[in-house]
Every structure is written in structure tokens, then in C-alpha cells.
Amino acid sequence: MRLHFQSIIARIAALYIVTVAAACIAMPLALYYLLKSAVDELHRSGLAEQATEISRFLHFTEGKWELRLPSELADAFAEAYGRYSYAVIDRDGRVLFSSLSSQAPLTERDPLRGDAFYFYRKRDAKDIAGASVPFTIDGNRIWIQTAEDLAHRDVQIDDVVAEFFPRVGWITAPFLVVLLLIEIAIVRSGLRPILAASHLAARIGPMATDIRLPESGIPHEILPLVHAVNAALDRLEQGFRAQREFTANAAHELRTPLAILRTNVDLLSDDITVKALRQDIDTMSRLVDQLLNAAETDALVIGPTETADLRAVCTEIVAYMAPLAVKLGKSLAIAEDSAHVLIRGNADFLGRAVRNLVENALSHTKPGTTVEVRVTADPAILVLDEGPGVPMAEREVIFQRFWRRDQRRRGNFGLGLSIVSRIADAHRGWVSVDNRPTGGAVFSIQFDPSVVIAMSETSPGDVQPSGQSPQSAGKLAGAPHVTAGYQT
Amino acid sequence: MPILLVEDNERLAKLLKQGLEKASFRIDIVDTATDAIDALAAVKYDVVILDLGLPDEDGLTVLRTMRQRGDTSPVLIMTARGSVQERVAGLDTGADDYLVKPVALEELVARINALLRRPGTLMGTALRLGNVTLDTTARQVFVDERPQILSSREIMILENLLRRSGRVVPKNFLENGLYGFGDEVSSNAIEVYVHRLRKRLADLGANIEIHTVRGVGYMIGEGKAAQ
Numbered sequence: 001m002r003l004h005f006q007s008i009i010a011r012i013a014a015l016y017i018v019t020v021a022a023a024c025i026a027m028p029l030a031l032y033y034l035l036k037s038a039v040d041e042l043h044r045s046g047l048a049e050q051a052t053e054i055s056r057f058l059h060f061t062e063g064k065w066e067l068r069l070p071s072e073l074a075d076a077f078a079e080a081y082g083r084y085s086y087a088v089i090d091r092d093g094r095v096l097f098s099s100l101s102s103q104a105p106l107t108e109r110d111p112l113r114g115d116a117f118y119f120y121r122k123r124d125a126k127d128i129a130g131a132s133v134p135f136t137i138d139g140n141r142i143w144i145q146t147a148e149d150l151a152h153r154d155v156q157i158d159d160v161v162a163e164f165f166p167r168v169g170w171i172t173a174p175f176l177v178v179l180l181l182i183e184i185a186i187v188r189s190g191l192r193p194i195l196a197a198s199h200l201a202a203r204i205g206p207m208a209t210d211i212r213l214p215e216s217g218i219p220h221e222i223l224p225l226v227h228a229v230n231a232a233l234d235r236l237e238q239g240f241r242a243q244r245e246f247t248a249n250a251a252h253e254l255r256t257p258l259a260i261l262r263t264n265v266d267l268l269s270d271d272i273t274v275k276a277l278r279q280d281i282d283t284m285s286r287l288v289d290q291l292l293n294a295a296e297t298d299a300l301v302i303g304p305t306e307t308a309d310l311r312a313v314c315t316e317i318v319a320y321m322a323p324l325a326v327k328l329g330k331s332l333a334i335a336e337d338s339a340h341v342l343i344r345g346n347a348d349f350l351g352r353a354v355r356n357l358v359e360n361a362l363s364h365t366k367p368g369t370t371v372e373v374r375v376t377a378d379p380a381i382l383v384l385d386e387g388p389g390v391p392m393a394e395r396e397v398i399f400q401r402f403w404r405r406d407q408r409r410r411g412n413f414g415l416g417l418s419i420v421s422r423i424a425d426a427h428r429g430w431v432s433v434d435n436r437p438t439g440g441a442v443f444s445i446q447f448d449p450s451v452v453i454a455m456s457e458t459s460p461g462d463v464q465p466s467g468q469s470p471q472s473a474g475k476l477a478g479a480p481h482v483t484a485g486y487q488t
Numbered sequence: 489m490p491i492l493l494v495e496d497n498e499r500l501a502k503l504l505k506q507g508l509e510k511a512s513f514r515i516d517i518v519d520t521a522t523d524a525i526d527a528l529a530a531v532k533y534d535v536v537i538l539d540l541g542l543p544d545e546d547g548l549t550v551l552r553t554m555r556q557r558g559d560t561s562p563v564l565i566m567t568a569r570g571s572v573q574e575r576v577a578g579l580d581t582g583a584d585d586y587l588v589k590p591v592a593l594e595e596l597v598a599r600i601n602a603l604l605r606r607p608g609t610l611m612g613t614a615l616r617l618g619n620v621t622l623d624t625t626a627r628q629v630f631v632d633e634r635p636q637i638l639s640s641r642e643i644m645i646l647e648n649l650l651r652r653s654g655r656v657v658p659k660n661f662l663e664n665g666l667y668g669f670g671d672e673v674s675s676n677a678i679e680v681y682v683h684r685l686r687k688r689l690a691d692l693g694a695n696i697e698i699h700t701v702r703g704v705g706y707m708i709g710e711g712k713a714a715q
Contacts, residue, residue, distance in 0.1 A: 247571065248569060248571075251568045251569055251570060251571075252541055252568040252569070254568075255568035255570075255588070255589040255590060256497055256500065256568055256589065258589065258590040259497075259500055259568070259589035259590035259591065260497070260499050260500045260503060261590070262590035262591070262592060262593075263500060263503040263504055263507055263590070263593060264503055266507060266592060266593035266594070267503065267506060267507055267510075267593070278592075281590065285590050289570065289588075292570060292571070296571050296572065315658075315703070315704055318656075318701060318703065318704050319655075319656035319658065319701065319704050319705065320656075322656045322699070322701040322704065322707055323654050323655060323656070323707060323709070326699050326707060326709060331699075331700075331701075331702070332701060333701060333702030333703050333704075334701075334702065334703025334704055335703060336702065336703045338703065346572075348572040348575075348576060349572060352572065372702075373703075
């Protein structure tokens with residue numbers, strides 16, 4: 001099994017913990033081993049020294065070995081004391097002297113081997129460590145064995161070894177944990193510029209393409225990534241700028257000659273030819289508007305702080321479109337039981353969508369009919385007309401770009417409803433059309449409930465000024481010219 | 489009534505001047521932002537028609553400079569730039585109207601007249617539509633030049649509608665006008681007054697019509713001559 005860590009810190013910490021665990025075990029063991037072998041070495045040289053000490057009191061005189069230990073040394077080797085023992089063995093393997101009453105050699109190994117050696121054995125259920133050292137005294141070869149009962153071993157030195165684990169050995173664990181924490185802190189502070197850069201990068205969008213990630217403070221290892229991201233952003237911004245510039249340039253290049261043409265024609269005296277020319281210019285202007293609108297709508301992105309009051313949006317559009325409706329002999333209205341819904345969205349583009357739906361309705365209905373705009377709490381914007389309705393087969397295709405039922409109809413380029421669809425899309429909504437039971441079509445822009453910020457439904461017939469949303473009231477009452485913002 | 493036309497396209501400027509002079513306006517033309525700012529410092533214009541795409545600086549700079557100087561002359565932006573952001577920017581900077589080229593001369597003249605009719609621009613103007621005239625100073629209504637008697641509330645409503653003729657006046661805007669009379673405004677008060685005014689105008693033979701835009705407000709326009 002392979003563990004995947006999303007964070008660098010987690011990854012480093014995991015590796016570190018494994019390393020620390022291994023170190024926690026290996027380090028005390030190694031230290032213990034080293035300490036123990038050092039202590040053993042100390043003991044061995046102690047035993048060898050004791051043998052040398054004994055050898056100084058051993059003499060060969062007149063074919064006979066003699067051992068005269070001073071009393072304090074004899075006491076140390078006394079059997080009653082039980083800690084140290086010795087044996088002196090001649091070349092024939094006989095035990096000449098021994099501190100033990102049994103007069104046995106201290107080890108069963110052949111004592112007459114040439115070299116000195118050390119041994120461990122059990123004797124009367126005691127652990128014995130000993131040394132066998134050869135000496136040449138007065139020209140005769142002799143072996144002195146010394147041994148120590150390990151149960152009585154040098155208490156101080158043994159304590160050091162025995163206590164090492166519980167006392168010293170475990171210090172390594174907290175020590176390494178502290179190191180781990182310091183390590184994490186170091187890595188975190190090292191990663192902080194990257195975190196800051198990430199926060200900055202999160203703010204980059206089509207509305208804010210000028211942000212670049214800072215390159216100072218970024219670790220060398222990650223700098224290439226930051227470089228690459230910034231370069232990509234440069235190219236992206238260029239693309240956006242090119243698109244904006246294209247739209248602006250196209251608008252200027254297309255509209256200025258149309259304006260000259262239009263003014264020129266307007267200065268001519270009215271006759272049938274001039275009227276036809278005017279209509280052609282209007283058609284042309286409308287196409288330019290629609291194309292630029294479509295281009296602009298394609299680039300639409302809803303900013304995080306943008307809000308739109310759906311009823312206010314619809315009220316404004318109805319107010320703006322009403323003169324045209326009156327001119328065409330039709331009525332335009334807002335359903336008075338419309339809901340007040342505040343959503344996350346762009347009020348200007350939503351207004352454009354509603355306008356396109358209203359224009360569409362006005363162009364497909366007969367004089368004397370009413371087009372009604374209604375906001376429901378779903379939330380949705382409905383545009384209801386009293387026209388012929390939309391045949392089932394066309395209900396999907398009418399929202400496609402450049403689709404037209406009647407190719408010959410003047411001023412219809414099949415862009416209006418596709419723009420509505422695109423704007424709905426940008427607001428996490430969708431547009432659809434249905435026929436009313438009473439006849440006529442109902443176009444609806446349905447929004448996902450998640451875009452709703454606030455809502456208050458008004459009862460039918462509530463026309464108090466307070467019932468109007470303050471935004472709509474303010475915009476319409478205080479500054480009627482604001483509706484000019486929707487004019488094209 | 490001098491109008492300043494800030495437009496860098498020489499041909500368009502000349503044609504517009506010709507057209508507007510036909511509608512008896514006096515027109516001065518400048519073709520750069522710098523010249524516009526200088527001209528506005530020297531002369532008081534009744535309306536400024538401002539193009540945004542000027543060779544030296546953005547037209548909005550002219551508007552901003554005017555508003556900073558405290559110059560409240562109405563400004564009508566007439567530009568090729570029609571995006572939503574550009575309109576919003578124009579109106580937010582303090583433009584009174586925003587038109588996207590091409591603009592019919594008739595429409596331009598109507599917009600200029602609308603700006604001149606504004607309260608605060610010219611007090612005591614006579615508002616005229618069809619055969620109806622309202623003297624806003626004397627608070628007197630004439631139909632076919634004959635003085636008529638209307639109630640002060642009816643005149644208030646008629647004045648508000650005439651000031652924005654051809655555009656929708658929100659209902660609550662008219663309601664605020666009724667509050668000015670110290671009236672208790674019931675939910676259908678405006679409907680009652682508009683209904684009464686409509687009938688009164690018809691009785692007097694006025695050829696103007698008050699349209700209801702349900703859910704929004706009312707709009708006055710020229711209608712068929714009443715019998």
C-alpha cells in the first residue's frame with residue numbers, strides 16, 4: 001500500500017516520523033552496544049590486571065611454586081566474599097593455587113593455550129566472567145586465571161549501562177519530536193510565500209487578468225512553476241485584451257460609417273427611397289449591435305460581488321421597452337405579484353436577456369395583445385405573450401445561434417435568443433419555452449436556487465412605494481435616463 | 489441655446505451640425521478632449537454632446553473635469569462604444585444620457601429636448617405635447633391654446649408625465665408627488681387620479697394619451713385626436 005499525502009508538510013512529517021522512529025530504536029541500541037562493549041573491555045582489562053597483580057606475588061624457588069598474597073588481596077579473593085576468584089595452573093595443567101576450596105580450574109577450556117583469553121561460564125548458577133593470562137615467571141611458563149561473579153560486578157559501571165535505556169535512551173525520543181516540530185515550522189515558513197501566491201492566484205479571472213504571482217520569497221525549487229504560471233497569465237491577458245480591443249475596434253469601425261450614413265440620410269427630405277434607406281441602415285445597425293452583443297456576452301463572467309434584483313431588472317426593462325410596445329399598439333406589463341429576488345448576477349446582462357425576450361415577444365404578436373413579464377420565487381423570469389406560440393419541434397433550436405424560422409424576415413439574425421441562452425448559462429440558469437394553456441408562448445429563464453441571496457414575496461396588488469424594491473424605485477424615479485443604459 | 493458637439497470625425501460632426509441647426513440649435517464643434525475642456529471653461533453650454541473615442545484623451549476625462557469643476561450642464565454621450573460596462577461607466581461618471589451610434593437625428597433632437605426640459609435647467613418652461621400646453625410657472629393647462637381648469641393633483645401628474653413624455657414614469661414617483669400635497673396615499677390613489685385626468689383630457693378634446701404600463705407606471709404620448 002502506498003500512502004498519498006496532499007500536503008508537502010504531511011509528506012515531510014511522515015518521512016520524518018519514520019526516520020525518527022528508526023533513529024529512536026537504532027540510536028539507543030547502538031549507544032547501548034558501544035557502552036556495553038566499552039564496559040566489558042574495562043572489565044576484561046580489570047581481570048587481566050588482577051592476574052598481573054597475582055603474578056607479582058608468584059615465585060618459583062627450588063623447583064617449587066610459592067604464592068604469598070598480601071592479606072588485603074587475599075581478602076578480595078576470599079571464597080566467602082564470593083566476588084573474585086583465581087586459579088594458578090602449571091604447564092602440566094595442574095591447579096597449583098586457587099581461591100576456591102574445590103581447587104578446580106576456573107574454566108574448562110584448555111588453560112594451556114598459548115594466548116590469553118576471556119571466558120564466560122556458569123558456576124553454581126552464577127554468571128562468571130574470567131580471563132586466562134599466561135606469564136613466564138623465573139623462566140617457567142604459568143597461567144593465571146581470574147574471574148568475577150557478574151552478579152557482583154562493578155555496581156557503578158553496570159548501573160550506567162542498565163539505566164541507559166530508561167533514562168538516557170528515551171531522551172532521544174522527545175528530542176527528535178522537538179526536532180520534527182522545528183522542521184515543520186521551518187517548512188511552513190518556507191512555504192508561506194507559496195501560500196500567499198496561491199491566495200493571489202485564486203483571485204485571477206477574466207475580470208482581473210492583471211494579477212501576477214510574486215517571485216520574491218518563492219523557494220528556488222518552485223520558482224520555475226511560478227515563472228511558467230506568470231508567463232501563461234501574460235498570454236491569457238493578451239488574449240483577453242485582444243478580444244476586448246477587437247470588440248471595441250469593431251464597434252468603432254462599424255458604427256462610425258453607419259452614423260455618417262444615417263445622419264446623411266436623415267438630412268434628406270422624406271420620401272419613399274429615404275424611408276427604405278433608413279430601414280436598411282436600421283437593419284444594418286441592429287446586426288452590428290447583435291454581433292457585438294454576442295461577442296460581449298460570450299466573454300461574460302459573473303464577478304463574485306455582483307448582485308441583481310430580478311424584479312428591479314424586469315421593471316427597468318419594461319419601462320424602457322414600453323414606448324416601443326405602445327408604438328406597436330401593444331401593452332407591456334410587469335405582473336404585480338412578481339417576487340422580489342436578489343441573486344448573484346449581473347443586472348445589466350440580465351436586463352439585456354429580458355430585453356431580447358421582450359423584443360422577441362413584441363415581434364411575434366399582434367397589436368392589441370399584452371406581453372407580461374413575471375418574476376417567480378423559483379426563481380425564474382417569465383415572459384408571457386399572446387402570440388401563436390412556439391411549435392414543439394422548434395423549442396430547442398430557437399436558442400441556437402443564427403437559427404431563424406423565416407430567413408427573409410428583416411432585422412432578425414437569429415442572435416437574440418442565443419444571447420439570452422448564453423446569459424442564462426453564465427448565471428447558472430437555463431432558458432426554455434413552452435406554450436400557455438390559453439395560447440401564446442411563455443419563455444422562462446430558470447435560475448438555480450443556489451444563486452439566490454435574498455427573497456421577499458409581495459402579495460398581489462401591493463403597489464405601495466415600500467413594496468417596490470428600493471433599487472428599482474431609486475433608479476426609475478430619481479434618474480429616468482438610466483434606462484438609456486439599455487438602449488442600442 | 490448653444491450646444492457643444494465634441495466629435496473627432498469631421499464628416500459626422502459637420503452633418504450633425506447641419507441637422508441640429510435645422511432643428512434651430514446653435515452648435516459649436518471641437519474635435520479633441522483638450523479643446524472641449526477649454527471651450528467648456530469659456531462658454532456656458534446648455535447641452536454637451538460628447539464622443540468618447542477622442543484622439544487625445546478619453547471623452548470621459550472631459551466629463552470628469554466638468555463635474556469636478558461643478559459644471560452641471562447636461563451631457564449626452566454619443567459613442568460607438570456600446571458594451572454594458574462602457575454604458576455603466578459613462579452614466580456613473582455623470583452623463584445624463586447615453587446613445588450608441590448610429591443615432592437618428594430625430595432621436596437626437598428628442599433627447600436634447602428632454603435634457604433641456606429637465607427641472608433645474610429651465611424654469612418656467614411651457615411643456616407642450618400634441619395640442620396640450622402646460623405652463624409650469626402659472627400652473628395653467630391649455631388645450632388648443634384655450635385655458636382649462638384642472639385640479640392641482642391632476643396638474644402635478646400631467647407635469648411629471650409631460651416632462652418625460654414618451655417614457656415611462658414610475659407609479660411610485662407620482663405617489664411621492666401626492667405625498668407632497670400631504671395626502672394619505674391609498675394603494676389605488678394614483679390609478680384614480682390618472683383615470684380622472686385621462687377622462688378630463690378626453691373631454692377637453694386633447695389629442696394626447698396616457699398609457700398604463702402595468703406594474704411599472706404611466707407614459708404619455710401623442711394619441712389619436714379625441715372626439
